[in-house]
Amino acid sequence: MADQQSWDKRVQPALYRILDANLDRAREGLRIIEEWCRFGLDSAELAEECKQLRQELAHWHTMKLRLSRDTPGDLGTELTHPQEEKREGIDSVLQANFCRVEEALRVLEEYGKIYHPDMGVSFKQMRYRVYTLESRLLAYQRYQLLDDAYLYLVTSPSDKMFSIVEAALQGGLKLVQYRDKQNDDEIRLQNAEKLCELCHRYNALFIMNDRVDLAIASNADGVHLGQKDIPISLARQLLGPQRIIGRSTTNPQEMEKAIAQGADYIGVGPVYATPTKADKPAAGLDYVRHAAQNCTIPWFAIGGIDMNNFDDVMSVGGERIAVVRAIMEAEQPTLVTQYFLSQLTRVQTLRAYNILPNPSSN
Numbered sequence: 001m002a003d004q005q006s007w008d009k010r011v012q013p014a015l016y017r018i019l020d021a022n023l024d025r026a027r028e029g030l031r032i033i034e035e036w037c038r039f040g041l042d043s044a045e046l047a048e049e050c051k052q053l054r055q056e057l058a059h060w061h062t063m064k065l066r067l068s069r070d071t072p073g074d075l076g077t078e079l080t081h082p083q084e085e086k087r088e089g090i091d092s093v094l095q096a097n098f099c100r101v102e103e104a105l106r107v108l109e110e111y112g113k114i115y116h117p118d119m120g121v122s123f124k125q126m127r128y129r130v131y132t133l134e135s136r137l138l139a140y141q142r143y144q145l146l147d148d149a150y151l152y153l154v155t156s157p158s159d160k161m162f163s164i165v166e167a168a169l170q171g172g173l174k175l176v177q178y179r180d181k182q183n184d185d186e187i188r189l190q191n192a193e194k195l196c197e198l199c200h201r202y203n204a205l206f207i208m209n210d211r212v213d214l215a216i217a218s219n220a221d222g223v224h225l226g227q228k229d230i231p232i233s234l235a236r237q238l239l240g241p242q243r244i245i246g247r248s249t250t251n252p253q254e255m256e257k258a259i260a261q262g263a264d265y266i267g268v269g270p271v272y273a274t275p276t277k278a279d280k281p282a283a284g285l286d287y288v289r290h291a292a293q294n295c296t297i298p299w300f301a302i303g304g305i306d307m308n309n310f311d312d313v314m315s316v317g318g319e320r321i322a323v324v325r326a327i328m329e330a331e332q333p334t335l336v337t338q339y340f341l342s343q344l345t346r347v348q349t350l351r352a353y354n355i356l357p358n359p360s361s362n
C-alpha cells in the first residue's frame with residue numbers, strides 16, 4: 001500500500017517527466033538533423049529516415065506523458081553548458097545533435113522498461129538506427145564533397161606546410177592530401193591530425209597518402225594508394241564503406257582495374273614529367289584524353305600541372321586537377337587556388353553550354 005502511494009505520488013510523475021523530456025529532446029535533435037539532410041544535402045532518403053524516426057517517437061509521446069510536463073519547475077531548463085552556446089560549423093551542429101538524440105534514446109530505453117514492456121526494445125532498435133543514420137550521413141557528406149572537388153592539393157614537405165594549406169583552404173580548396181615520405185610515423189601522425197582538423201574546419205576533405213593505419217588514426221576522410229601500396233579490397237575492409245579510397249593510375253589498364261576494384265577516384269598521370277615524382281615517366285596528354293572519354297568515377301589529372309599548361313590539360317578533356325608545386329611553392333597560395341578554381345568552373349560552364357566540346361561525348 002505504502003509502495004503504491006509512493007509510486008503514485010513520486011515515482012510515476014518523475015518517470016513521466018523523464019520520458020516526456022527525453023522524447024522531446026530526441027524529436028528536436030532529429031528535426032535539426034533532418035533539416036540539414038533535406039536542405040543542405042538534398043537527400044530525400046536520409047530526410048525520410050529522420051522523419052520516420054520522429055514519427056515513431058511521436059507514437060510513444062502520448063498525451064499522458066505530455067501532461068506531466070512542468071516547464072517552470074524543471075531545473076534543467078536553466079542549465080546551459082558553455083559548449084551549447086557555440087557551434088563551429090555544420091559538423092559540430094550535427095555531432096552535438098546526434099549525441100543529444102543518442103543520449104535521449106538511451107534514457108528512454110532504460111526508463112521505458114518500467115513504463116511499457118515494449119519500450120526498452122523499441123528504443124534500443126531506434127538507437128541503432130540513429131547510429132546507422134549518423135554513418136550514412138557522414139559518408140554521404142564525404143562523397144558529395146568529393147564530387148564537388150575539382151582541385152586537389154597534394155602537400156610536399158615545408159616549414160610552412162600548415163600556413164600554405166590554410167591559405168589554399170581560404171581560397172576555397174576542398175580536397176587535401178598529406179604526402180610525406182620523410183618524417184617518422186610519430187610526426188606524420190601529429191601532422192596528419194593537425195591537417196585533418198584544419199581541413200574539417202574549412203569543410204574540406206583530408207586524405208592520407210599511402211597509409212591506411214595513419215588514415216584511421218588521424219580520422220582522415222580517406223587514403224590515396226599507389227600501384228605498389230596495399231590492394232583496394234584490403235583497404236576497403238579496413239576503412240569500411242564510409243571512407244574514400246583513391247588510386248594512382250598511369251595507363252588505361254590500371255584505370256579499369258582501379259574502377260573494378262572499387263576506387264572512389266583515381267589520379268591520372270604524371271601528365272608531364274615532374275621533379276616531385278622524378279622516378280615516374282610522363283603518361284602524357286593521350287592518357288588524359290582516354291580518361292576523359294572512359295573514366296566513370298572522379299579523376300584528377302596530376303603531374304607538372306601549372307597555370308601555364310592548364311589550358312592544354314583542359315583541351316584534351318581534363319576536368320579536375322591535382323597539384324603539388326603549383327600551390328605549395330606559390331608566393332600567394334590563396335590567389336593561385338582561386339585562379340585554378342575559377343578556371344575549372346569556367347571550363348565546366350563552357351562545356352555545359354557546349355561552347356567547349358564535351359570530352360565524354362566524343
Ligand SMILES: Cc1ncc(COP(=O)(O)OP(=O)(O)O)c(N)n1
Binds near residue numbers: 177209
Ligand atoms: C591524386 C594523386 N594521384 C597520384 C598520386 C601518386 O601516388 P603514388 O603513385 O602512390 O606515389 P606517391 O604519391 O606515394 O609518391 C598521388 N599521391 N595523388
Ligand SMILES: Cc1ncsc1CCOP(=O)(O)O
Binds near residue numbers: 276280323
Ligand atoms: C605525386 C605525384 N604522382 C604523380 S605526379 C605527382 C607529383 C605532382 O607534383 P607536381 O604538381 O609538383 O608536378
Ligand SMILES: [Mg+2]
Binds near residue numbers: 209
Ligand atoms: Mg603512394
